[in-house]
Amino acid sequence: MSEEKKKNELLFFALRNSKLKIGAAIVFLFVLFAIFGPSFAKYPLNEFVAGGPNPPSADYYMGTTAYGQDVFAQFVHGLGSTFIVGLVGGGIATLLGMLVGFFGGYKGGWVDELLNGVTNIILVIPTFALLLIMVAYLKLRGILLESIFIGLTCWPWAARAIRAQTFSLVSREFVDLAKLSGMGTLKIIFREIAPNMMSYLFMTFILQFGGAILNAATLDFVGLGPTQGASLGLMMNWATIGSALLLGYWWWFVPPGLAITAIVGALYIMNVGLDEVFNPKLREM
């Protein structure tokens, strides 16, 4: 089928798949909120604008923290950094996973054994503990650094999946043809194999995106998040420290976790929808 027809067919199914639509809509909504929210925030981030905690009202859309800061401001700014960490962290993990997965899967032999061995070792090591310890030693932490660390510890999952897919593609004729025509390894990988795995790569990225968000939230919650700014995980951290749980300031600790659950859940469901769109066998009649 021609490229054009194929794209149109995919689009056709994409627009009809309810899981994809709902998932993407939810994520999109939150992205919009993250982008435009700050301009709607009445108060600057983390400034003390009230005497103490207040439940949501017309004045404070999402109430104020135990110390009198605007929760809405924290929330919309936090959404932004959450998305950034997801994108960058997930992106790095996917890229690294692609590198390792493609090379190992394509080359085979001892290269694959080595890369696969490394992947498995990192998979077994509880990288979160590692992450904790590494980040604990850093005095100043920014979102970028956090994303890099997350990317560096989450790539094995992507590498594993990509390696398996590469294996199945490598044995196909068009790769043999490329090899015979003398194409270099890198070229083969990026011109022949990767394009055929585009859909799979995209789905892997979405999973990494979601995973990075969860990882970042947990890191932030433990107190190892960025030392400046806000994030959804940090909000929960501050809430716990500020005894929001014991004192019942639900507007402080419920929204951030709810947002994370909604976003990551939507991403996962989107992924299932994408799988159905890309894999004809799964399509419902």
Next chain:
Amino acid sequence: MSLRVENLTVYYQTLKGVVQALEDASFSLGDGEIMGLAGESGCGKTTLGTSLIQLSGRMRYMRGKLELDGQELPVWDNQAMNAFRYRKVSLIPQYAMSALNPTRKIGRMTRELIESRSVDFRVVLPELKRRLELVELSEKVLDMYPIELSGGMKQRMVMVLSTLLNPSLLIADEITSALDVSTQKAVVKMLAEFRDREFVKSVMVITHDISVLYQVADSIMVMYAGQLSEKAPADAIIKNPRHPYTKMLISSLPKIGVRHTEQVLSGIPGKPPLLLDPPAGCRFRDRCPVAFEKCLQVPPFLEIQKDHYVACWKEFESHAQAK
């Protein structure tokens, strides 16, 4: 046993539309008859074969009457068919080599299968062992896992398993496709032996390889693009084919001893039509060297000589003239 099929029509529901995979198939199979069902890929032979036992996900029964041993065979009713499956109609699938559950010992799986069909395994066991011996499988395979068997061994095991309850009709779907020539011969001979010993009454052997059929089939039925082309005793098909398609098929077979400087191997130019929107009338029309206007109507499957059926207007014409 006897199988009578009338106007069996099965379509596939796909996202692009309806594929008219099998159109008005009418034929019969007699007691003890081994019929080969031949044709190129996509001609509908597997559709025909499997629809006799199980309509898979996308298959849609459109119309047709079927009768097995005088009883109606309700292929359109999945529930009702269960009574017939394994006992009356059985299948050796195309994927026989992966048809055994990899995590169950073969003997245990057999027992669970047999008992789930309300048959006492203890009664069947001695016969099972006899048959294993017949196909040269040691009794010990019952204690092994599928992974411990070679491809050929698994194939034979499936053959024994599928025929264990002595079905009237056995459908053997491409059972030789993955095998080398000498094993092909052995498997096909085994099939004949099963029939001779009355483990099965009649067999429908589905294959795209006519030379295999010549070894064992009593009759051969040729299909093209979802329509039946010709059915005749094996000898007649090979030596005296009447349908233009069959003629071209036979002549395109390489013959041993013939060197191609003497006789060029002729293929059949063109491709089979897509069955999403098949041409009207005889579907071989476009590739047929003797097609004429009448071919725009679907030719009926008629008996022009004893046990020799053909669906071709040209043949009917020349046959009428010959009379």
Next chain:
Amino acid sequence: MKRYFLRKLLIYLLTFFIAVTIDWMIPRFMPGDPVLNMLAKAGSVHAEAQEVMYGYLTTAFGLDLPIWQQYLNFWNALFHGDLGVSVLQFPRPVVDVIKSAIPFDLLLLIPAIVLSWIAGNKFGAFAARSKRMDNTLLPVGYILTATPYMWLGILLGWVFAIILKIIPISGAFSYALKPALTWTFVLSVLEHWILPFASLFIVMFGGWAIGMRNMIIYELEADYAHYLEALGAPKRLIRRYAYNNALLPQLSGLALKLGVIVAGAMATEIVFSYPGIGYLILMAIQNSDYFLLQGCFLFIIIGVLLANFIIDIVFILIDPRTRLGMQGGAS
């Protein structure tokens, strides 16, 4: 079979070696002087006293020795079960501190992991049976597995401890009690255990249910399933086979997820101040207790490797393909 075990053992040893090396490296290669950090946390003290403490801690850390010797000493100490002295609970040895935390971790993790795995699998298989059930399970399962552990913990704590006031919110047992084999104590432990257990269980349950549902659908499409169908076998036989076969990848999935589960457990313990290793790590970080931190990480690594090994053994026992594939099937 021997080769398989030897190979696995080798990989585990290698992993252990690498993990321990990383563990040892971190305090020494991170920016900043670990001793200074520890001192800074200790608060302001006389300059002279600081110097003495600096000297003491430096020796204790062995930082005055050449690097390679520090490394060897570390391994040496490891084999003697000496992980140093905790700063947080000075002067208790690290090993002791960790030892008292382990039972709580086991109490929390083992039931949560095992029960959620069993229940999640059963449920996922059950849901795959009907379209309607599947359509409700799918979103619920994905949402559950997308839920951050600590948030669920917070929610549960809020509802049951604060609003309904029926379950306590922190610690492993009532602060008024001392560990003893009495009913009161056991009940208190259970009270404090139920919420962290529930948050771990619920999130993991979602993950397993989704995984099993996907695996079962895959297995039901396998050739052996079609064959049995063609031979008229009842649905429940086919489903039983599919379920048993789907359990295998779920089991290996469990081994892989252990690292993630550790993270979740840590977050949950922090929410409930449940004194497991996760909580210890938090305390260690906050108090710059690097010895304790190193020790905790080591224990986690050992635990995960052991669990992996156990799962490998179970796998061999129940999967004939692994068992026999190694002896080379007939071909």
